[in-house]
Amino acid sequence: MKRATLLLPIAAIAAALALSSIFIVDEREKALVLQFGQIKTIKEDPGLAFKIPLIQEVVRYDDRILSRDIDPIEVTPLDDRRLVVDAFARYRIVDVERFRQAVGAGGVPFAESRIDTILRAQMREVLGSVTSSEILSADRAALTLRIRDAARREASSLGVEIIDVRLKRSDLPEQNLDATFARMRAEREREAADEVARGNEAAQRVRAQADRTQVEIVSDANRQAEITRGEADARRNAIFADAFGADPEFFEFYRSLAAYRASLLGENSTFVMAPDSEFFDYLKSDRPAAQTPATE
Structure with a gap:
């Protein structure tokens, strides 16, 4: 027992x-x-x-892919327009022996602190070498690749592989928003003024071309009208000449009637003439004075 x-x-x-x-x-x-x-x-x-x-x-x-959010940092691009950048990274422990030797008993929290430091330094270096327009543009994948590659080289000493880096947000600091918006508004107003000036210049060219075309058309029309008028006058004179040659007495009668019509208008000035004037020959007789027999 x-x-x-x-x-x-x-x-x-x-x-x-x-x-x-x-x-x-x-x-x-x-x-x-x-x-x-x-x-x-x-x-x-x-x-x-x-x-x-x-x-x-x-x-x-x-042994899985881990994610790490980076606290927002302020960077200064080449154009001195400060930006607040928020990013995240994905990483993986690829060499546990080197990882243990690098972080010791601190483990993953210590490693992530080192990763944060590396990523912040690379973000400031890479983003500080370009303009803010490149950072804010949609095509900024090349910048994140540069940050990832540089951070990957440094993080390899920790036994860690940086798989991906992404910029989540790129904003202006609150104290710079008003000045930046004012500058953007001024730039847009200047561009609008340039567009208006170019439009006015184009309108003046079109207007000048239209005026020139109008003058050319009117001048050509007047020329053709003068030609037509001259031809008509020539035909009229030819008709008068033929009529005068065919019947001189009728031509004299017609000319007298035309003179009466042109002279005896209400808006003409008043004039006094003798009743026996040759102007009234056809008003007294159907024959001119030269052909009327003398009365005893």
Whole structure:
């Protein structure tokens, strides 16, 4: 009985020691077996693994892609227009041994603090080498690639791979918004004034061309009208000449009637003439004075 009583605690202790020497590595993690702080074994494959109880300990690190938000920082691009930039990064622990040696017992929080420092420095360096227009434009993927590549080189000493870096927000500081909006408004007003000036210049060219075309058309029409009028006058004179040659007496009668019509108008000035004037020959007789027989 006494022996059985002694064996039970021993068996329990042995079982506890056996169980404590076994650990399981998940497929989403990597494990290090440490002995007095020194790395003894690296377990990267999932499954059962063993360690020495009470002497060795297991430290686990996430093997998945991790995300890290970077606190907003203020950068000054080449055009001195300060911007507040907010970014995030994705990283992964690729070398757990180097990672442990670099961060020690600080673990992931210490590593993320180092990653933040690296990313802030690279963001200030890269974004400070371009203008704010390039940072605020939609096509800024090249800038994030430069930040990622530079940060990846530095983070490799931590056993970490920077997989991606993205700029979430790029805004102006609150104290600069009014001045920036005023400058943008002035630039737009200047561009609008330039457009108006160019429009007025084009309108003047079109108006001048239209006036020139109008003058040319009117001049050509007047020329053609004068030609037509001259031809008509020539035909009229030819008709008068033919009529005068065919019947001189009728031509004289017609000329007298035309003279009466032109002279005896209400708006003409008043004039006094003798009744026996040759002007009234056809009013007194159907024959001119030269052909009317003398009365006794």
